[in-house]
Amino acid sequence: MIEEPEAEYRSGIGTDIHRLVEGRKLMLGGVYVPFPAGLAGHSDGDVCLHAVIDALLGASGMGDIGTLFPDTDPQWKDADSKKLVMIVKERLEEKKWQVVNIDLIIYAEQPRLEPVKGQIKRCIAGLLGIDFTSVNVKAKTNDMLGDIGAGQAIAATAIALLRKKKRRTL
Numbered sequence: 569m570i571e572e573p574e575a576e577y578r579s580g581i582g583t584d585i586h587r588l589v590e591g592r593k594l595m596l597g598g599v600y601v602p603f604p605a606g607l608a609g610h611s612d613g614d615v616c617l618h619a620v621i622d623a624l625l626g627a628s629g630m631g632d633i634g635t636l637f638p639d640t641d642p643q644w645k646d647a648d649s650k651k652l653v654m655i656v657k658e659r660l661e662e663k664k665w666q667v668v669n670i671d672l673i674i675y676a677e678q679p680r681l682e683p684v685k686g687q688i689k690r691c692i693a694g695l696l697g698i699d700f701t702s703v704n705v706k707a708k709t710n711d712m713l714g715d716i717g718a719g720q721a722i723a724a725t726a727i728a729l730l731r732k733k734k735r736r737t738l
Contacts, residue, residue: 577668578730582622584615585723587715596674596681596722597688597705598650598695603679607722610639614649615724620670620692621656623728628665653695660730668729669702675716675723681707
């Protein structure tokens with residue numbers, strides 16, 4: 569059997585959706601967004617960072633967020649999703665993967681996200697140790713269709729591109 573070399577680049581996609589509920593802070597992309605409701609979830613419910621985590625795990629072939637951080641494990645109850653991103657980043661580094669870029673779409677009827685898109689970009693870039701210009705954030709409404717359009721949920725989809733770090737040869 570001939571062993572093929574490992575791919576130099578890999579892409580992955582991640583998606584997440586959570587229902588809006590009263591009594592929780594709204595966290596999107598690691599940024600607090602002032603709003604009367606937040607996202608339900610075992611952790612802080614940050615759909616943006618959860619989608620990014622799944623995209624990174626998918627690109628690296630390391631599973632998914634539910635396997636790595638199961639909602640049956642009490643240590644992840646109300647966990648800050650920024651911490652989860654940092655754990656994934658460490659695992660990527662152990663496997664010699666480098667994040668090239670992240671593209672993120674947030675689906676929300678409310679609140680309007682234009683004022684915080686730059687903060688979300690900055691937070692994600694900082695967490696992953698990549699340039700601000702290597703993260704793109706888009707916000708879309710759902711044209712009043714479905715749970716998102718009715719203002720009952722927020723969703724996110726992310727794609728990640730990873731590059732395998734080359735070994736140094738002498």
